Amino acid sequence: MTDSLPPIQTTARDDAVLKALAGFVRQEALGPGEKLPTERILAERLKVSRNTVREALTRWEGLGLVERRQGSGTYLKAAVSPDMLHMPLTLAGGNDFAGLMRTLEIRRALEAEAAALCAIRAGKAEIAEIEHKLDIMEEAFHTRAGMSSEEDWEFHQSVYRASGNPLFEQIISAMHELFHRFWEHPLGVRDFGHASFPYHRTIFDCIAAHDPEGARGEALKLIATVEDDLKRGAANLKLLDRK
Amino acid sequence: MTDSLPPIQTTARDDAVLKALAGFVRQEALGPGEKLPTERILAERLKVSRNTVREALTRWEGLGLVERRQGSGTYLKAAVSPDMLHMPLTLAGGNDFAGLMRTLEIRRALEAEAAALCAIRAGKAEIAEIEHKLDIMEEAFHTRAGMSSEEDWEFHQSVYRASGNPLFEQIISAMHELFHRFWEHPLGVRDFGHASFPYHRTIFDCIAAHDPEGARGEALKLIATVEDDLKRGAANLKLLDRK
DNA sequence: GTGCAGAAATTGGTTGGACCATTGAACCAC
DNA sequence: GTGGTTCAATGGTCCAACCAATTTCTGCAC
Numbered sequence: 088m089t090d091s092l093p094p095i096q097t098t099a100r101d102d103a104v105l106k107a108l109a110g111f112v113r114q115e116a117l118g119p120g121e122k123l124p125t126e127r128i129l130a131e132r133l134k135v136s137r138n139t140v141r142e143a144l145t146r147w148e149g150l151g152l153v154e155r156r157q158g159s160g161t162y163l164k165a166a167v168s169p170d171m172l173h174m175p176l177t178l179a180g181g182n183d184f185a186g187l188m189r190t191l192e193i194r195r196a197l198e199a200e201a202a203a204l205c206a207i208r209a210g211k212a213e214i215a216e217i218e219h220k221l222d223i224m225e226e227a228f229h230t231r232a233g234m235s236s237e238e239d240w241e242f243h244q245s246v247y248r249a250s251g252n253p254l255f256e257q258i259i260s261a262m263h264e265l266f267h268r269f270w271e272h273p274l275g276v277r278d279f280g281h282a283s284f285p286y287h288r289t290i291f292d293c294i295a296a297h298d299p300e301g302a303r304g305e306a307l308k309l310i311a312t313v314e315d316d317l318k319r320g321a322a323n324l325k326l327l328d329r330k
Numbered sequence: 331m332t333d334s335l336p337p338i339q340t341t342a343r344d345d346a347v348l349k350a351l352a353g354f355v356r357q358e359a360l361g362p363g364e365k366l367p368t369e370r371i372l373a374e375r376l377k378v379s380r381n382t383v384r385e386a387l388t389r390w391e392g393l394g395l396v397e398r399r400q401g402s403g404t405y406l407k408a409a410v411s412p413d414m415l416h417m418p419l420t421l422a423g424g425n426d427f428a429g430l431m432r433t434l435e436i437r438r439a440l441e442a443e444a445a446a447l448c449a450i451r452a453g454k455a456e457i458a459e460i461e462h463k464l465d466i467m468e469e470a471f472h473t474r475a476g477m478s479s480e481e482d483w484e485f486h487q488s489v490y491r492a493s494g495n496p497l498f499e500q501i502i503s504a505m506h507e508l509f510h511r512f513w514e515h516p517l518g519v520r521d522f523g524h525a526s527f528p529y530h531r532t533i534f535d536c537i538a539a540h541d542p543e544g545a546r547g548e549a550l551k552l553i554a555t556v557e558d559d560l561k562r563g564a565a566n567l568k569l570l571d572r573k
Numbered sequence: 574g575t576g577c578a579g580a581a582a583t584t585g586g587t588t589g590g591a592c593c594a595t596t597g598a599a600c601c602a603c
Numbered sequence: 604g605t606g607g608t609t610c611a612a613t614g615g616t617c618c619a620a621c622c623a624a625t626t627t628c629t630g631c632a633c
């Protein structure tokens with residue numbers, strides 16, 4: 088009977104500050120890298136204490152929307168808009184082998200779906216862009232005789248973008264960043280990712296042919312090679328432990 | 331040559347506070363719902379200003395780890411551990427129909443994978459738990475003659491848990507929460523989700539039979555019905571706009 | 574004019590103290 | 604019990620100052 092009686096909103100200074108700031112960013116058409124007003128100016132203009140401004144900015148900083156540089160200023164790190172929604176995820180204990188495999192299971196599901204959607208929706212321009220990234224990656228592979236994680240990542244990103252759903256890039260990018268922050272040289276496996284090389288071309292072929300199920304299948308094969316590399320690395324690690 | 335020389339950490343008071351607090355939580359074995367020390371006590375014990383404590387807690391609050399109630403105290407909202415990783419996602423413009431469809435594309439990929447993994451990994455106890463939730467849901471469906479989002483959600487969660495990968499539940503739960511915060515009564519469609527009812531049983535049957543591909547297929551069918559409902563709702567909305 | 578070192582201004586980070594608003598418990602009258 | 608009242612505890616906000624890193628300006632040497 089007393090449903091639909093949510094608690095009323097009594098005070099929300101920080102939220103109000105962020106709302107005003109988001110409006111300001113849109114009005115001034117500020118983009119990533121540009122500088123925000125200083126905390127003191129914001130406090131004065133918004134008629135709130137500098138502490139309140141700082142709490143609000145701390146929120147945005149925690150969400151990765153903004154970067155503060157002491158002595159310099161506060162800078163936008165991503166596009167912000169007044170109507171954005173936040174979805175913070177915390178991964179408990181993600182920095183071990185099991186955690187890595189768990190993120191890979193998520194990536195397998197998303198990677199396959201993104202490739203399939205891309206095969207359906209990519210237009211001529213998107214396909215040309217993906218092929219361009221693929222050429223760069225293959226060139227780097229042959230000259231340096233090995234996978235280059237930088238060019239490899241660029242290729243995958245272009246696929247996510249062409250999927251028509253920016254969430255794929257956002258979620259996988261966030262996991263990719265975590266992945267590399269803790270596993271820069273994964274488990275000491277040389278030629279890590281080497282086996283995944285040929286599937287980049289086959290994925291592209293399926294996308295260019297607008298064959299979603301084919302693209303999904305090739306993407307799954309690619310992820311499978313990464314999983315194998317990871318397991319090999321884990322075996323190496325156990326070997327080292329015994330020594 | 332000068333790689334792997336990250337800038338030294340000159341100041342990081344808030345991070346240090348959070349680290350200490352995470353250690354405290356683990357030592358005291360505090361769980362969700364339990365109360366943290368007051369800001370004043372933390373400031374005194376950690377030998378930092380109360381403002382610094384507040385900035386640190388603001389971070390955790392933004393990540394949804396903690397809830398602050400004025401006049402009462404600060405309470406844990408989720409399990410925290412010293413080794414957790416954060417992955418904040420922001421969805422630009424997620425509160426319209428297109429945004430809803432985008433989240434559903436992500437959910438389709440994850441739901442299918444979770445169902446398949448569940449069919450592989452679920453043991454007898456997990457299968458019994460899922461069947462229990464399914465019985466409750468079907469009971470509610472028949473007595474109230476309609477889908478109950480509460481019991482429906484419980485069923486799906488039990489599947490995610492049995493997948494053996496907590497990330498599925500975390501990510502889908504976060505999207506589910508956003509979904510419901512802005513679409514409590516989605517688009518005025520009566521009997522929303524009605525068509526999805528039979529697939530809950532078929533998904534369970536495949537899981538119980540340890541048939542991953544079957545479970546994946548049934549999960550995809552279920553999501554397809556939700557997409558149809560959503561499109562019907564969008565059509566209704568356009569009709570209303572014309573009036 | 575150019576280049577560079579040091580001074581000065583700017584900006585985020587931190588501190589301490591004060592007061593306000595809300596909460597919850599204890600207490601009291603009915 | 605039910606409904607007020609009081610009061611201490613707690614988070615929310617504010618202010619004023621100072622610290623630390625960065626940027627900008629200034630003036631001198633050449």
